[in-house]
Amino acid sequence: MGQRKSRRGLSRRSFLRRMGLGGAAVGAVAGSTATVSIAASTSDKKAISQALSPFQHGVASGDPLQNALIIWTRLSIEGSLPCDVSWEVAESPSFSSTVAQGVFTTDSSRDHTVKIDVTGLSPETSYYYRFSALDFVSQIGRGRTLPQAGVDHLRLAVLSCASIPHGFFNAYRRVAERPDLDCVIHLGDYIYEYGNDGYGSDVQAGGRIYKPGHEMVSLSDYRRRHAQYKRDLDLQRCHQQHPFICVWDDHEFTNDAWLSGAENHNDGEGDWTQRSSFALQAYSEWMPIRLPEPGNRARIYRQFRFGDLLDLIMLDTRFVGRDQQQAGSIPAQTPGLGGFGFIDAGDIASADRGLLGDAQTQFLSTALSSSSAQWRFLGQQVMFGQLKLIGEPNALNVANPGGQGGIFLNTDQWDGYPRAREEVWKMIRGNGGAPVDNVVVLTGDIHTAWSMDINEDPNNPIAYNPLDGSGSMAVEFVATSVSSPGLDEVRELGEEGLKIVNPHMKYINLREHGYLLLDLTPERCQGEHWFVDAIDGPSRGESLAAAHFTASGENRLQSAAGASAAKANPPAPAPYEGIPL
Numbered sequence: 001m002g003q004r005k006s007r008r009g010l011s012r013r014s015f016l017r018r019m020g021l022g023g024a025a026v027g028a029v030a031g032s033t034a035t036v037s038i039a040a041s042t043s044d045k046k047a048i049s050q051a052l053s054p055f056q057h058g059v060a061s062g063d064p065l066q067n068a069l070i071i072w073t074r075l076s077i078e079g080s081l082p083c084d085v086s087w088e089v090a091e092s093p094s095f096s097s098t099v100a101q102g103v104f105t106t107d108s109s110r111d112h113t114v115k116i117d118v119t120g121l122s123p124e125t126s127y128y129y130r131f132s133a134l135d136f137v138s139q140i141g142r143g144r145t146l147p148q149a150g151v152d153h154l155r156l157a158v159l160s161c162a163s164i165p166h167g168f169f170n171a172y173r174r175v176a177e178r179p180d181l182d183c184v185i186h187l188g189d190y191i192y193e194y195g196n197d198g199y200g201s202d203v204q205a206g207g208r209i210y211k212p213g214h215e216m217v218s219l220s221d222y223r224r225r226h227a228q229y230k231r232d233l234d235l236q237r238c239h240q241q242h243p244f245i246c247v248w249d250d251h252e253f254t255n256d257a258w259l260s261g262a263e264n265h266n267d268g269e270g271d272w273t274q275r276s277s278f279a280l281q282a283y284s285e286w287m288p289i290r291l292p293e294p295g296n297r298a299r300i301y302r303q304f305r306f307g308d309l310l311d312l313i314m315l316d317t318r319f320v321g322r323d324q325q326q327a328g329s330i331p332a333q334t335p336g337l338g339g340f341g342f343i344d345a346g347d348i349a350s351a352d353r354g355l356l357g358d359a360q361t362q363f364l365s366t367a368l369s370s371s372s373a374q375w376r377f378l379g380q381q382v383m384f385g386q387l388k389l390i391g392e393p394n395a396l397n398v399a400n401p402g403g404q405g406g407i408f409l410n411t412d413q414w415d416g417y418p419r420a421r422e423e424v425w426k427m428i429r430g431n432g433g434a435p436v437d438n439v440v441v442l443t444g445d446i447h448t449a450w451s452m453d454i455n456e457d458p459n460n461p462i463a464y465n466p467l468d469g470s471g472s473m474a475v476e477f478v479a480t481s482v483s484s485p486g487l488d489e490v491r492e493l494g495e496e497g498l499k500i501v502n503p504h505m506k507y508i509n510l511r512e513h514g515y516l517l518l519d520l521t522p523e524r525c526q527g528e529h530w531f532v533d534a535i536d537g538p539s540r541g542e543s544l545a546a547a548h549f550t551a552s553g554e555n556r557l558q559s560a561a562g563a564s565a566a567k568a569n570p571p572a573p574a575p576y577e578g579i580p581l
Helices: 012-018 045-052 170-176 219-230 233-241 272-286 358-370 418-429 494-501
Strands: 025-027 036-038 059-062 069-074 083-090 098-106 113-118 126-133 141-144 154-159 183-186 243-246 302-306 310-314 375-379 388-391 406-408 439-443 449-454 474-478 505-509 514-520 524-532 542-551
Touching: 059 126, 059 141, 059 233, 069 083, 069 126, 069 141, 083 113, 098 113, 113 126, 113 272, 141 233, 154 170, 170 233, 170 514, 170 524, 219 233, 219 272, 310 358, 358 375, 358 418, 388 494, 439 449, 439 514, 449 524, 449 542, 474 514, 474 524, 474 542, 494 505, 505 524, 505 542
Parallel strands: 059 243, 154 183, 183 243, 310 375, 375 439, 439 474
Antiparallel strands: 059 069, 069 113, 083 098, 083 126, 126 141, 154 514, 302 310, 388 406, 449 474, 449 505, 514 524, 524 542
16 A cells, blocks of 8 residues: 556646636536636635545545554546545644655546555654645645553544434544544444435435435445545544544444345345445545455454553454344243343354354454553444343353343344353453453444443342442443434433443443543543534534543443543644635
């Protein structure tokens, strides 16, 4: 992903001619709704750049290492001709000290996207980058490399689940406005595959609808949906200011996807292997992600080392190793669940059913056992801790087979793969050796906010004490959605009702939207649920709803007194020129 050999291709003259700017004319970039009248003699290049720049999808950075950073953009042009794009990286937004530069040739085979793996950078350093092509210059982006050692403070934001018709992306804007973040972790459902006659067809917040208007099936469909999302100004700002570390979830493919199929895929939508390959290709093209195995788009599980303070282990619990979800069943004598719920029995309980696959399971085991950092984060898609509608100790599986340890809610999360989760519990417990302390699980997917202790049997008072958290082996923070709707299925129980049934859960919010902020020091990890004040229109308000921390070595959550302190003297943000405020 470095320089590509230049080929004869699109020039500025042919670009402007295609845009209708050979003389006094009205022109528009391909796919843009913006138009502008420009006289042949105009010298207002700033106005031209804002309305007609080929960089209509912004800039982005991602997958930072201690000496490298992915930078990304896309040319909003049509046709198949190749085009040269220059790029440069500097230590200041003025670009007075350029540290790397080059030329990349893009074309329609990669949907005119540009992705550069910039190497030879210094650790724990903020860099500014930009692109130029066809006599236009892109926005300036800001990225940051990972620290190497001696780290005493990290600040990370966690985001997931952004559906365009369901609301405005105000959470992305709030995160963009935090200049002291080291990076953003995105846990999937970055895009949604539905058409306007499906999910959210009656919502259309502020007139926002999916484009294309039908469900994504072809490569062109997936590319166009990614393009629509990258034109959202709030998302553009977030990418512009912070490097992203991402994994996909199901809606980057289609609802409730697994390795060999999906709930929202049928024979009339073609071959699943081809459809999923289209989704993988578009994701690889449009996201600032580095493939840990070059050429293998299906593998995204990987690890990032933030010096001696944090090992961030990113997992794929959605696609590469997942077996099909099972419908499950509930005991006939259990009324009032409205068709929801299942027990740990039958096909659900099979030891052959996996969520990670053998290779990823071994990767995780090695990453946990070999980690020498103070903290270990597991960034992944679906809720790890148990979520029950009726709570009973797991021991009742033996003493009372009719009880089966309670009634679980959702077969699509780790509850639906109980034997696979037991393997991870063993890793954290040390597999007979020393336990792995300071494990924090980060989750998206469920469109709601949760903070909880992790124990194998949280309904068993012998195994776990909810009053002081003794018995907890790790903690989990679940980030709410940017805009996607919450859990109507369990709202009747309410947050407090769910906490009674699930005593390991310290905080639940089934309604609000926003993001999770993580503040990390050698002594403690604090998770804060920040909610925006509205998603039905642009807004600037946000509030802290809950803050919990786990002290180093304690592996349990406690309530925090308030918000964590921001870092002093953060690096200068990238200038917003070209992005309307």
